[in-house]
Amino acid sequence: MKYLVTGHKGYIGSDLTNKLLRLGHEVIGIDNGYFEDCRFDEYPTKSLYQSIKKDLREITKIDLEGIDTVFHLAALSNDPIGNLNSTWTSQINNLGSVRLANLCKSVGVSRFLFSSSCIMYGESNLDTVDETSPVDPKTDYAKSKVDAEKKILKLADSKFAPVSLRNGTVYGLSEFMRFDTVTNDFTGSAMCTGKIIIKGNGKPWRPVVYIGDVSRSFIEISRAPINIISGEIFNNGSDELNIQIFKLAEIVANTIPGTEVKVLQKNDEDQRTYRASFNKIKKYFPDFKFQFNPNDGVKKLYEEFQGIGLKKNDYLSGKFIRMKNLTRLIENNLLDNNLYWVNKS
Numbered sequence: 001m002k003y004l005v006t007g008h009k010g011y012i013g014s015d016l017t018n019k020l021l022r023l024g025h026e027v028i029g030i031d032n033g034y035f036e037d038c039r040f041d042e043y044p045t046k047s048l049y050q051s052i053k054k055d056l057r058e059i060t061k062i063d064l065e066g067i068d069t070v071f072h073l074a075a076l077s078n079d080p081i082g083n084l085n086s087t088w089t090s091q092i093n094n095l096g097s098v099r100l101a102n103l104c105k106s107v108g109v110s111r112f113l114f115s116s117s118c119i120m121y122g123e124s125n126l127d128t129v130d131e132t133s134p135v136d137p138k139t140d141y142a143k144s145k146v147d148a149e150k151k152i153l154k155l156a157d158s159k160f161a162p163v164s165l166r167n168g169t170v171y172g173l174s175e176f177m178r179f180d181t182v183t184n185d186f187t188g189s190a191m192c193t194g195k196i197i198i199k200g201n202g203k204p205w206r207p208v209v210y211i212g213d214v215s216r217s218f219i220e221i222s223r224a225p226i227n228i229i230s231g232e233i234f235n236n237g238s239d240e241l242n243i244q245i246f247k248l249a250e251i252v253a254n255t256i257p258g259t260e261v262k263v264l265q266k267n268d269e270d271q272r273t274y275r276a277s278f279n280k281i282k283k284y285f286p287d288f289k290f291q292f293n294p295n296d297g298v299k300k301l302y303e304e305f306q307g308i309g310l311k312k313n314d315y316l317s318g319k320f321i322r323m324k325n326l327t328r329l330i331e332n333n334l335l336d337n338n339l340y341w342v343n344k345s
């Protein structure tokens with residue numbers, strides 16, 4: 001089995017690549033390296049694998065030779081990037097992903113796992129949203145995932161199995177860390193500033209899922225027979241991962257001594273709230289367990305941050321905020337108007 005991970009120099013992709021390598025698999029990574037400087041120097045380096053610096057929009061059939069399974073994670077994974085330029089997210093996440101899926105099908109790749117997002121459920125007043133519920137994409141990012149998912153899943157047939165995994169908001173330590181997702185932000189802030197600040201009322205619901213569980217679930221699903229998974233969508237998580245933002249803050253505060261939680265009650269533009277149902281993934285993969293609920297997961301993350309010696313500056317410098325890094329690359333003219341590297345070395 002030969003695997004391709006796109007986005008292997010990103011937050012989740014690097015964790016997934018590590019796990020595949022530890023299982024002894026042959027892995028190729030393709031990533032254009034937007035965030036390769038957003039790395040914890042303290043993080044142990046991986047064993048040998050083939051890492052290609054390339055834009056996913058320029059992948060060719062040659063790059064896919066001998067690949068059996070593709071984990072497609074490369075994306076602009078950030079809502080505010082849509083405010084910088086409304087076409088980039090669609091060009092990369094939608095058109096780039098659909099082009100790649102077509103290319104994979106044409107060369108005989110058998111499985112294509114698309115890293116999608118539950119955030120496409122937007123603002124839902126249903127008790128729970130499942131894979132058949134209406135979507136309500138509020139941002140360019142969410143729209144790009146809805147559009148790509150539809151087109152990619154249509155490619156399903158008896159030989160090509162595209163699958164969409166709608167992740168909740170992911171947290172946990174990674175080599176290419178992010179502090180712009182809620183649990184990582186709260187935990188980093190509590191450790192480095194002693195405070196958690198919630199802009200709105202903290203009532204929105206979100207599923208939060210531990211990074212190691214996400215990588216394990218990707219691998220588990222990739223091993224299923226093609227006829228079981230082809231063309232399917234899975235909310236990727238388990239029911240106890242749904243939590244209200246203020247509750248999550250409380251868990252972090254109870255885990256990290258001396259944390260003060262401030263709820264500002266300001267009018268939050270972000271009205272997204274939904275509780276995801278994870279019945280389908282449980283039904284299809286009854287033996288697979290998501291190991292970390294929010295309580296255990298926050299404890300684990302706190303230990304991970306202590307283990308790596310998280311410094312105040314790691315959290316405060318913006319080094320691990322995707323939007324800040326992309327803006328820096330654009331302002332320094334390192335990326336062109338279409339987000340390609342100006343100097344492709």
Ligand SMILES: NC(=O)c1ccc[n+]([C@@H]2O[C@H](COP(=O)([O-])OP(=O)(O)OC[C@H]3O[C@@H](n4cnc5c(N)ncnc54)[C@H](O)[C@@H]3O)[C@@H](O)[C@H]2O)c1
Pocket residue numbers: 006007008009010011012013030031032033034035054055056057072073074075076077078092096115116117118166167168169170171176178181322
């Ligand atoms: N982190 C989360 O909470 C979360 C939740 C749901 C879904 N997802 C999805 O999971 C995937 C991975 O997310 P992440 O948190 O690791 O994001 P990330 O930003 O850390 O990693 C994405 C990687 O993709 C690469 N990339 C972006 N555009 C590219 C292009 N045109 N060509 C080649 N490489 C490109 C970047 O360089 C980066 O290394 C994304 O598809 C994201 O939408 C993430």
